[in-house]
Amino acid sequence: MADQVLKFGIPKGSLENQTLELMRKSGWRITVGSRSYIPTTDDPALSCRILRPQEMPRYIADGSLDAGITGSDWIVENNVTLHQVESFVYAKATLTPSRWVLCVRNDSPVKQLEDLQGKRIATELVQFVTRILAERKVKAEVEFSWGATEAKVAEGIIDAAIDVTETGSSLRANGLRIVEELLISNPVLVANPAAWTDPWKQAKIRQLGILIRGALDADSRVFIKLNVAKANLEKVIALLPSITAPTISHLYPSPALKGVEWLGVETVIAEHTVRELFPKLLEAGAVGIVEFPLNKIIG
Template sequence: MSQLLKLGIPKGSLENATVELFRQAGWTIRLSSRNYFPAIDDEEMACSLIRSQEMSKYVERGTIDVGIAGRDWVMENDSDVEIISDLVYSKVSRRPARWVLVVTQDSPVQKPEDLAGKTISTELVGFTRRYFAERNVPVEVEFSWGATEAKVVEGLCDAIVEVTETGSTIKANGLRIVETLMESTPVVLVNRQAWQDPWKRRKIEQLNTLLQAALRAEKMVGLKMNAPHERVEAITGILPSLNRPTVAHLYQSDWVSIETVLHEGEVRRIVPELVKLGAQGIIEYPLSKII
């Protein structure tokens, strides 16, 4: 029997973005509302849908060889796994999620130490307990099943530890951020024994390389054009590129073909300039991977 890599796909907020990222990287994952084992077009891999909050537990015990989950939940579970890379999904957010210590606007608390002897409500119980224990600040940490912000507003606790990106919702609820305790992005995490297996390591490295290549290609496009040879210096002088633009002579002609890679937001600015400099036949095309 051939070897099999067991892959964990995060169920929930990252689910669709992860499947789309795999599509860009070269794998088709087919989800079904009726089961937790998506099909993947790779006979050397098998998928399971697992909540990000639990992913690191299954990876640590080896039920899953490699998975994707938020770094925050790896830290919450204090899991002994190998984190090999970060994945920042532009289709979810370009900002890391922040877990912040929050109080009401009129609270006397100005720093974490001011909460000694107080009660904190959060979903991130393990991490919060360790955070305050490392600073020798005695607090009572309670698990919150939801509506965490309302608990501090209603006086059911003295502070909360909540996740945010911009902090705007926290401000809108009349609350104040005391301190950021952790920043989190999705990560690729690997079982340590799987990482030591030569076949699985090669497969995981292939997977990670192509996922990172797909991420690098997001919002990037290729631009190709023809131009007179005497205009090459002027045109390449304004072209952004990963290294330097590619210039190739056209067959039996004193014209050249110029090709580069740039952010799609730059195209609308730069194309009119290229036309003024004599570029013709300008083509923009999408990119799926940059390696």
């Protein structure tokens, strides 16, 4: 049907390239022109728009979009109700969730949020911070920061900031210390509640979630296969992690095997284990180890 088109939001900025690559691995070819915010896609049932994560929740909530990927922090900031389909950690782009923290200069007397009474705070999450201050009965001036928030604190322009960080290393490098963690955020796939009640749209959104999750799960794993004499099989298997259990198959008993029973072993492992694992597999009797990249792991 002509009206069966899902309006889908892709986050602009730091997650844009990773999202487009995940979509490619998931099976969608999306092309973004250098001057266009309306990408083209090879799926006629998918209409994509590129929007800043900060405003994505608002447009999903009002029905301008059916679904999209944004940060859970911006859903909190916009104070909207959306249906969360998946929560993602981008394996090679975001090793840890983003944290919104209250930070001050090292020489600041502020030890807790309550010490900000009458102080000046800069943040991008103005509505969220305002609600937190009200809940904890702290009266302070909250102003929107367009960027360089850390520098404003370091230079003494403002008393404190509530800013986003992953490890805190940038804050420490600028002479700041973290007083308190206020919010943890991950990229999430969310849907407009009304769109989620539509059977076709829900099925399409689920399809996106399953395949993107599959691409993410595969992003940090590899498929390996190897051969091993049956006498050494248990030693090799003891070294191999897998999702369920390795696949074992018998090799054709050709004259080249000289009467020795050989087996083929296949499994999926975490990519970062390869450098430690492969030498141990060789020592345990494995031969012909082959590694393959993966696009998706489903289920």
